[in-house]
Amino acid sequence: MDLNTITEVVRRPLDRPGADWREGDAWLAGGTWLFSVEQPSLRRLVDLTGLGWDPLVAGRTGLEIGATCTIRDLYSFAFPDDWTAGPLFAKSCEAFLSSFKVWNSATVGGNICLSLPAGPMITLTVALEARYELWAPDGSTRTVDALDFVTGDHQNVLGPGEILRRVGIPAHALRKSTAHRRFALTRLGRSTVFLVGTQTPGTSDLLLTVTAGTTRPVRLAFDALPDASTLRQSLDAIPAGLWFADPNGTPDHRRHLTKYFAEEIRRELSAGDVP
Template structure:
């Protein structure tokens, strides 16, 4: 879609682009959502892709994902053999309701900052206990837990002019075991629920991440894999107003699916199933 209110596109921003931020600006990365709807309040686009941020930087500490990393690049990434959580990257990419054209442009950071319940990059990074590095216009930097970033449907903690610079996924989480369940009404539809269970290598704990069915991501943590009743009670304790409603599912439907799939995940990790 043409954005007829845009009067300028900053193609070569400074290394700290927030310093020049002004009302009516928007950060431009993939632009797959930005150009999909009218944006009457915008007057200038600042192209972050020109900054050349490294998309993926693996190290002994874990994985650093640049906010402008495309979904295509993340999907093509081959993690080290000891990162047993590695298959979750591809599965999360496959959860996108999008064509290959979108994959080639859409970015990890863009999906996170859209902060929609079904955002699969939110699911991925929350489940793997990632941290987000945020840059403010005044030059300050803050680091937040991925869990705390999204606050509701299309809402997050970003202040005006603040941007997501990178995502850091710790090696400890990447070396853990995972089990996931995803439900959609149609084969290529938007996620109704997306659950991920993780377990620290050499331990019997369980971290259950609940997304898509809720307006914001949730983590439910157990020191050891709980029994079925305890797990069910933890899910039932989720406040009623946190369950999401849209054409892909009612809150009751999503609650029911979450109970069902969480129990499958519990069994899989307790039984030592696939990582």
């Protein structure tokens, strides 16, 4: 879609692009959402792709993902053999409401900052205990837990001019066993629910992440695998107002699917039938 209110595109922003932020600006990375709807309040686009941020940096402490990393780069990344959570990255990329062609421009940071309930990069990074590095226009930096970033449907903790710079996923989370379940009305459709369970090697703990069915991510942590009744009670404790409603499902439908798939994840991890 043409954005006919735009009067300027900054192709070579400052290394700290927020320093020049002004009302009417928008960050431009892949632009897959930005150019899909009218943006009448915008006057200037600041193109982040020219900053040359490293898309993926793997190290002893874990994985750093640059905010401008494309979904294509993430999908094709070769993970170390001991990062047993690696297959979850491909599954999350495949959960996009888009064809593979869009992956060449869509970015990890864009999906996170859009903050839709069904954002698969939100699911992935919350499930793997990531932290986000945020840059403010005054030059300050802060780090927030991925779980705390999204606050509601299309809502997050970013202030005016603040930018997501990178995502850090710790090595211990990348070495966990994982199990996931996702439901969508069509193969390339938006997720109605997307759940991920992770388990530390050599333990019976469970970290269950619930997304898409709720307006913000929900994380349930258990020191040991719960029985079916305890898991169901924990899911019942999710506030009614957090369940999401849109054409892909009612709150009751999403709650039902979440309980069903959570029990499948519990059984899978209990049996050790994971990658």
